[in-house]
Amino acid sequence: MSDDSLVEVRGLTKHFSQNDGLVDRLLGERKSVKAVQGVSFDIERGETLGLVGESGSGKSTAARAILRLDEPTAGTVRYDGEDMTDFSKSEMKAMRRRAQMVFQDPASSLNRRKTVGQIIKQPMEIHGLYEGERDERVNELMDTVGLPPQYSNRYPHEFSGGQRQRVGIARALAVNPDFIVADEPVSALDVSIQAQILNLLDDLQDEFDLTLLFIAHDLSVIRHICDRVAVMYLGEIVEISDADQLFANPQHPYTKSLLRAIPEPVPELARQRTVLEGEVPSPIDPPSGCSFHPRCPAATEECERIDPDLESVEGATAGHRASCIHVEEFVAGEGIQADLDPADERFSVEGFDAARTTGAATDGGKSDGPGDDERR
Ligand SMILES: Nc1ncnc2c1ncn2[C@@H]1O[C@H](COP(=O)(O)OP(=O)(O)OP(=O)(O)O)[C@@H](O)[C@H]1O
Ligand code: SF4
Numbered sequence: 001m002s003d004d005s006l007v008e009v010r011g012l013t014k015h016f017s018q019n020d021g022l023v024d025r026l027l028g029e030r031k032s033v034k035a036v037q038g039v040s041f042d043i044e045r046g047e048t049l050g051l052v053g054e055s056g057s058g059k060s061t062a063a064r065a066i067l068r069l070d071e072p073t074a075g076t077v078r079y080d081g082e083d084m085t086d087f088s089k090s091e092m093k094a095m096r097r098r099a100q101m102v103f104q105d106p107a108s109s110l111n112r113r114k115t116v117g118q119i120i121k122q123p124m125e126i127h128g129l130y131e132g133e134r135d136e137r138v139n140e141l142m143d144t145v146g147l148p149p150q151y152s153n154r155y156p157h158e159f160s161g162g163q164r165q166r167v168g169i170a171r172a173l174a175v176n177p178d179f180i181v182a183d184e185p186v187s188a189l190d191v192s193i194q195a196q197i198l199n200l201l202d203d204l205q206d207e208f209d210l211t212l213l214f215i216a217h218d219l220s221v222i223r224h225i226c227d228r229v230a231v232m233y234l235g236e237i238v239e240i241s242d243a244d245q246l247f248a249n250p251q252h253p254y255t256k257s258l259l260r261a262i263p264e265p266v267p268e269l270a271r272q273r274t275v276l277e278g279e280v281p282s283p284i285d286p287p288s289g290c291s292f293h294p295r296c297p298a299a300t301e302e303c304e305r306i307d308p309d310l311e312s313v314e315g316a317t318a319g320h321r322a323s324c325i326h327v328e329e330f331v332a333g334e335g336i337q338a339d340l341d342p343a344d345e346r347f348s349v350e351g352f353d354a355a356r357t358t359g360a361a362t363d364g365g366k367s368d369g370p371g372d373d374e375r376r
């Protein structure tokens with residue numbers, strides 16, 4: 001673990017046992033969902049690591065296992081140098097103050113029977129912090145996330161989707177954490193509002209010196225906010241790299257497919273778009289060898305047998321690793337090429353840059369009243 005690492009994940013594994021059918025039980029076969037399979041990575045202090053992959057690739061399970069919201073099946077997580085596996089109940093509670101989570105769907109993650117003020121105050125009460133100054137802190141936090149403090153006595157349903165996510169972020173910040181796991185925090189929001197929330201998270205990270213694990217299934221969302229990106233497929237990390245490098249010089253065929261699948265705003269180019277074919281295979285019975293082989297355009301017979309390790313990519317920047325036995329051939333130009341322009345506008349969230357330049361807050365942040373987007 002380097003001195004700069006806040007979180008060190010090693011061999012993290014999470015299997016869920018299945019409700020076996022009668023036949024399986026008679027045959028004595030116990031099946032499990034192999035949601036996360038020996039994942040290892042570090043998150044440096046103050047950085048944003050993006051975790052990206054299709055639905056079902058194990059992103060949320062990995063995040064929950066890191067925070068021990070679900071007990072890992074195997075592997076270790078060190079937080080600020082200490083092995084969390086050995087934490088006592090009180091140490092775990094202290095850890096939970098330091099590591100907070102922002103969820104995908106602000107509508108379901110906020111208690112609809114409580115006012116937003118009560119919601120933001122609750123973590124302070126649980127951790128016994130800021131006694132006597134909690135109301136004042138609620139007002140400050142609402143202001144920080146761009147919500148009018150005078151609405152602290154309103155209920156979540158009185159706010160727009162984007163504003164509710166601002167409440168979720170204020171709640172996460174309430175106990176002054178140093179690590180935030182944001183699990184698809186903008187996926188439930190309109191694209192224009194996504195840009196607002198991404199800008200907010202980006203600004204807050206600087207302001208509060210936060211370390212962020214940012215989960216998304218869309219690489220375009222990842223680009224602007226992440227320093228490094230880990231790409232996940234069927235419970236494993238298949239590529240990890242500095243974010244700029246990942247977009248400029250992707251190595252793993254799965255990463256290339258994800259980049260090509262980014263929605264194309266220009267209709268003429270949309271026809272050239274390559275869509276990744278097939279579903280993610282079942283994590284109950286993953287494919288042999290390289291688990292991507294049934295969908296990989298570069299797969300060979302060897303790929304069905306050899307399970308590649310996540311290894312440094314020769315000639316790439318330090319820390320760029322990929323798990324593919326043919327990766328060197330791609331570098332040498334013998335295999336499929338990335339064929340991607342790093343300046344491609346597909347890799348930007350529509351409105352992100354515009355919103356940053358103009359400071360526009362289309363979801364009603366810092367407005368006079370609750371906004372009006374259709375996901376309210
Ligand atoms: N509690 C559970 N019991 C059984 N299987 C589970 C459980 N939680 C997740 N899984 C399975 O583990 C796999 C990984 O799920 P996970 O929710 O971590 O994926 P994800 O990458 O976060 O997907 P999404 O983008 O849809 O949120 C899936 O096959 C899912 O069905
Ligand atoms: S190991 Fe083979 S199947 Fe797997 S990503 Fe590389 S080329 Fe594709």
Ligand SMILES: [Mg+2]
Nearest residue numbers: 059060061183
């Ligand atoms: Mg998820």
